Amino acid sequence: MKRKFTSDESVIQGILCSDERALAHLYHEYADMVNHLIITNSGTKDDADDIFQDTIIVIYEKIKSGTFVLNSSLKTFIYSVSRNLWLYKLRQKSRDSKLEDSFMVVAVEELDVDDFYEENTNQDKMVNYIKLLGESCKKILLLFYYEKLSTRDIAVKLQLAGSDYVKTQKYRCLQKLKSLYLKK
């Protein structure tokens, strides 16, 4: 059944429930706004696509971690995050870092997005070993470490025997991953 996201709260709830339609809604509502912001500020369409994706990731992770507090509209929040991410990228590229806010005048929250682009070679390498794991291991580790779900919730979501079973499986998956990583 088609779900309508009539308020910012319903979108947040949709993301908490891992409802992919909430992501589609965000794309439908805000991708053009972010495109415009980036392209009118010396970015390309590819830059705009990247920034939009990164913005959604920032919001997604904040919602999943339970640290997301909506003090303004979701639109304003998305605009602020995109703007900060783009300023960071511009600084990296040493371009003109003064943005023209001609599209929308908003009170921009100063979000700390610098650590979003923080690079860690070991962690980047680890991604390659994670890809070598079986599908069920990938799912359990993603749900636990990225989505921050409890082992009990993972058991319910993946229809597994219970919390203890998930704990054991997770432990085995980690051992497998460690052995792959340490064999490098």
Place this chain on the structure above:
Amino acid sequence: MIDQKDIDIIDQYLHDKLKGDALISFNIRVAADPEFAEEVELMKNISGGIKNFGRQELKNKLKTIAKKESSKQGTKRIFYWSIAASLLVLIGFAGYFYLFNQKTVEQKFVFNTVLPPFKNADIKFKEYQMQADKGAVISYKTGTIITIPKDAFVDKSGKVIQGNVSVKYRELTNPEELFLAGIPMNYDSAGHPLPLQTAGVCELQVFKDDSVLNINPSNEINIDFASAYEKSGYSLLSFDTVSKKWLKKEYDTAVVRLDEYVENNNNSSVFIPRKANHSKPRFKLVYREPSKFPEFEEYKNYSFEVSDNEKNYNPAEANINWKSVSIAKDNNTGEYLVTFINPGRQVTYRTYAVFEESDYQVALNTYNRKTKEQSGEAAMATDTSNLVSNASRIKNLQKDLSKKEKEEFVAGTIYRTFSVGKPGLYCYSKVIDKSLGGNLSVNFKDENGNMLNLKYAAILDKTNNTILRYTPEEFKSLKFDTTSQNVMIAITLDNNFAYMKKEDFAKLPVAGNCTLKLLVAPKKPESSDEISALIS
């Protein structure tokens, strides 16, 4: 030896769930136990790696969504067209765009929002105050006439608005104005932006006490849009602010030249066939003296249809047995005044002589032949009846305008008529119907020879009456119509106006690499006249 319990504690640490004494104990163990410290470091890398993997997965999901959404929009567009247009027209139009698509430039679809480059130079609306429950006829300086019926406005809940309302209207008639108003000039054809040329753009907004009003679907507003562009082939488009696209509404069927059609119509010997409208009442008459109306000679099977201008038609009159009928012609409107007479009582109705579908083509052929015989000129092989009616109506509306208003008109002889069901931006446009032969790879310098970084560049194409905008990534292949009168302008990264003199652009080659020297204006332009003065 690290066991599952240790991993559980490290997980709590990584999830920020260790607090107070538990966190202190954890840190002491990390400092004292190298094996545990190494495991914590490894788990940090694993947790970070999983986060990066999760981000990649999420990005892939978003890319899939983006693909799905853009294909959905394409499907929707085709669906709407299929409803709006007849099959023949649809095939013709799709074919036209397909063919055009093969030979024209594909610009990145980024200039899709109404965005004036300089806030102080946006083209101003003219504001009119009116009583919503009385209706009004408004004339704009270009000659456009906006006819607003009574009870034409509703609020958000659909309630009909009464009392004073404010109607705001503006037109954008040349490339400089399109630029200053920031009007998007691309048509999205299945994801491919195609440049539009225009016969004029207009925007209508309605307010009551600063609240935006909608238009009552039962009482739509009629706009007789004065245009300087006579050539046909333009379509009426409306700008959808949600999808940020121009949407096609109807073909340009109602272009009238007032002088031509009204003059023809004033000639009492000319009778132009009209097709019957089955939703309107009509009646047949048999004449005792057919010679009284020689213009009807040679026409068969016509009847009289009650005109839109007739407000007093009473269907009950059709049941009365009338003793006699007389007909007179109103040469101003082309209507026939049919009077039904009984002793002591008579009623007169304004009508048009019309033909059933099956007889219409025969009647049109007769008309064309008679016209050719009379004038020796090529016959008009199109349905002109509605145009005549429109021309008469507009002419009548113009009679009510003040002398000053008439004097202000600059383009008041060619009209395109359409109804407006909601406030917003409308235009008569078509995709530029010729190949854009110019193809330059350019970079920009200022007058001192310094590299000029631009937000975007644009060509004001005076001949096609449009603006072609280019993002910096399109500077490598800047396409334009070489047969047009073009002017190069640009917005610098620090939001200043830069331009080339008209004659300098004309001297450029039409293809190849070149450096364009732009002059940066000392201040931002505040009107289209200022831009014209700079570039000329």
